[in-house]
Amino acid sequence: MDPDPVLASSGSTICALCSAGGRASRGVIRVSGPLSRGLLERTTCGKEGAGQEGLKPQSRGVFEGQFNDGLGLCPVLVIWMPGPASYTREDVVEFHLPGNPYLMQAALRRLLELGARSAEPGEFTRRAFENGALDLTRAEGVLALIESANEEQRRAASALLLGGLGRRMVSLRECLDDLRSLLEASLDFDQNDTGHVPEEELEALFQRALEKLHAATLWESARDAGADLQRVVLAGAPNAGKSSLYNALMSSAPDSMPALVDPLAGSTRDVRRGELSLGTGRVTLIDTAGVGPLQDPGETALSGTPDARAQERARKEVQAADLVLWVLDGGGEVPKGLDPPGLLVWNQIDRTGVSKEPPGGLIRGARGWCAVSAQEGQGLESLRKIAAELLGLAPLAGRAGPRPSEGEALGRQLRARHLDALRSARQALAESHQLKAQAAPLDLVAEALRGVSRELDAIEGSSTSEDLLDRIFSRFCLGK
Numbered sequence: 001m002d003p004d005p006v007l008a009s010s011g012s013t014i015c016a017l018c019s020a021g022g023r024a025s026r027g028v029i030r031v032s033g034p035l036s037r038g039l040l041e042r043t044t045c046g047k048e049g050a051g052q053e054g055l056k057p058q059s060r061g062v063f064e065g066q067f068n069d070g071l072g073l074c075p076v077l078v079i080w081m082p083g084p085a086s087y088t089r090e091d092v093v094e095f096h097l098p099g100n101p102y103l104m105q106a107a108l109r110r111l112l113e114l115g116a117r118s119a120e121p122g123e124f125t126r127r128a129f130e131n132g133a134l135d136l137t138r139a140e141g142v143l144a145l146i147e148s149a150n151e152e153q154r155r156a157a158s159a160l161l162l163g164g165l166g167r168r169m170v171s172l173r174e175c176l177d178d179l180r181s182l183l184e185a186s187l188d189f190d191q192n193d194t195g196h197v198p199e200e201e202l203e204a205l206f207q208r209a210l211e212k213l214h215a216a217t218l219w220e221s222a223r224d225a226g227a228d229l230q231r232v233v234l235a236g237a238p239n240a241g242k243s244s245l246y247n248a249l250m251s252s253a254p255d256s257m258p259a260l261v262d263p264l265a266g267s268t269r270d271v272r273r274g275e276l277s278l279g280t281g282r283v284t285l286i287d288t289a290g291v292g293p294l295q296d297p298g299e300t301a302l303s304g305t306p307d308a309r310a311q312e313r314a315r316k317e318v319q320a321a322d323l324v325l326w327v328l329d330g331g332g333e334v335p336k337g338l339d340p341p342g343l344l345v346w347n348q349i350d351r352t353g354v355s356k357e358p359p360g361g362l363i364r365g366a367r368g369w370c371a372v373s374a375q376e377g378q379g380l381e382s383l384r385k386i387a388a389e390l391l392g393l394a395p396l397a398g399r400a401g402p403r404p405s406e407g408e409a410l411g412r413q414l415r416a417r418h419l420d421a422l423r424s425a426r427q428a429l430a431e432s433h434q435l436k437a438q439a440a441p442l443d444l445v446a447e448a449l450r451g452v453s454r455e456l457d458a459i460e461g462s463s464t465s466e467d468l469l470d471r472i473f474s475r476f477c478l479g480k
Contacts, residue, residue: 012033012034012117013031013032013033013034013035013036013039013115013116013117014031014032014033014116014117014118014119014120014123014124014127015029015030015031015032015039015108015111015112015116015117015118015119016029016030016108016118016119016123016124017029017104017108018030018094018124019099021101022099022101023099023100023101024099025098025099026096026097026098026099027096027097027098027099027100027101027103027104028094028095028096028097029094029095029097029104029107029108029111030092030093030094030119030124031092031093031094031095031111031116032086032087032088032090032091032092032119032124032127033090033091033116034090034091035114035115035116036090036091036092036093037080037082037091037093038114039093039111039114039115039116040054040055040057040078040080040093041053041054041055041056042054042114043067043068043069043095043107043110043111043114044065044066044067044068044076044078045065045066045068045073046065046066047064047065047066047075055078057078057080059082060080060081060082060085061079061080062077062078062079062080063077063078063080064076064077064078065078067095067097067107068110069103069106069107069109069110070106070109070110070113071106074097074098074103075097075098076095076096076097077095077096078093078094078095078096079093079094079096080093081093081094084131084133087124087128087133088124088127088128088131088133089127089128089131089132089133090127090131095107120473121473122143122473123473125139125142125143125473126139126473129461135163135166135169135460135461135462136459136460136461137160137163137165137166137169137418137459137460137461138160138161138162138163138166139461139473140160140414141157141158141159141160141161141162142161144156144157144160144161144414145157145158145161156223159223160223160414164219164223165216165219165220165223165418165459166460168212168215168216168219169216169456169459169460171212172209172212172213172216172456173453173456175205175208175209175212176209176449176452176453176456178205179202179205179206179209179449180446180449180450182201182202182205183202183442183445183446183449184442184446186202186442202436203436206429206432206433206436209429209452210426210429210430210433213422213425213426213429213452214426216422217419217422217423217426220415220418220419220422221275221415221419222273223415229275229281229282229283229284230281230283230284230322230323230391230393231283231284231286231317231320231321231322231323232276232278232283232284232285232286232321232322232323232324232325232387232391233286233288233317233318233320233321233323233324233325234246234285234286234287234288234325234327235288235314235317235318235321235324235325235326235327235342236290236326236327236328236329236345237290237328237329238289238290239290239329240290240327240328240329240347241327241329241347241348241374241375242287242288242290242327243272243287244374244375245325245327245345245347245372245374246272246274246285246287247374248374248375248377248380249276249285249380249383249384250274250276250285271286271287271288271289271313271314271317272286272287273285273286273287278384278387278388278391278393279384279385279388279389279391279393279394280388280393280394281391281393283322283387283391283393286317286321288313288314288317288318289310289311289313289314290311290314318340319340321342322391323342323343323367323387323390323391324340324341324342324343325342325343325345325383325387326342326343326344326345326366327345327347328344328345328346328347328358328362329347329348330346330347330348330349330351330354330355330358330371341365341366341367342366342367343366343367343368343369343370343383343386343387343390344358344362344363344366344368344369344370345369345370345372345383346358346369346370346371346372347372347373347374348373348374348375349371349372349373349378349379350373350375350376350378356371357369357371358371367390368386368389368390370382370383370386417459418459421455421456421458421459422455422459424451424455425451425452425455425456428448428449428451428452428454428455429448429449429452431448431451432445432446432448432449432451432452435448
């Protein structure tokens, strides 16, 4: 059958099956574009069946009727979502039909005969992006959510989809716009003119922009830390040097936030996480509050106090760990054993009078041991090697590293794209700040600021190449 000439002349309308294949109680076909309403009216009728007019909803809603696939009728539940208040900001209709593959294919064939075309992978979300309903980071969040394989990946994807990075971009852009407008307003005035912007005001805006950019980078770094990664928990008594060891191990990680180190025991209360390269893979490294390996429950802080809550969080992290690094102060009190068994880290061997290895009885109860000095950096490479072996991440000749899941691989790619652009933006902002400090012409300072905006445009998709957009959206399934 030829496409309906009235409908087909209206422009591009797409349709696709957006429910799982195979038999089910219900299957869903989604349609988006200017023909949606006409297709709804041409393919449906009232519940009473033949002879009834097509459904003609006056507003968005859910309607019952019959679907005519050209061969016969079957019950349908129609969801009508007129634009712009729809996912794609176009007119959208969903046909909820009995989940028989034959009926679904017949319904799709009828919609194609009347002028719709089959959607490309990800085309519904791409239309949402191109019509301004989503920025590219949120569209990527949709894809990451589809491919998520565990709770951590789901949370990371949801954070992106809900606009966590996008909101930080908006706040940063507002600050950059204020800064650029003040710089350009000062171009035609010298310091003695009333139109000149005080140096202190410009400096305050630069600092705000740097802080907001740093905050966005930290948020994106932490967003999917731990998604599908093994968990390595630093545990031990207060003041054993856990936070110093965390900082030493994380020193090579970009954008990592150092843990608080203080000679006062009990300074660490919050759990701190960071992503650490280890052997052939990555792990989540977790710093916790001080809790001794054999600490008697009766010796814990009073229930309900901040110390007690911090110790309880630490115990939960230890129980959920893939590997516990029991950090012991080589010059302090030695426990009789470790529970649960883990890798014994004999710390602070740089101090005078500290033995270079722990007692033999303690070694026998551990999965391995390593002597280190977090302050001096001694033994850290050995610690990394032993931990990688215990986690199955040690490189072997002729064997590649573990193959990541699709969700994990996608998470890495998205985060790498975002962080690369954020770091380039930070570099451009630092260059602009330096030019201003060197009393360079303000037009040069303003031009350097435009480089920051270009990097943010790349993150949000407003200046992203078509090739990259094609690669991103081609990973979606047809109905998304």
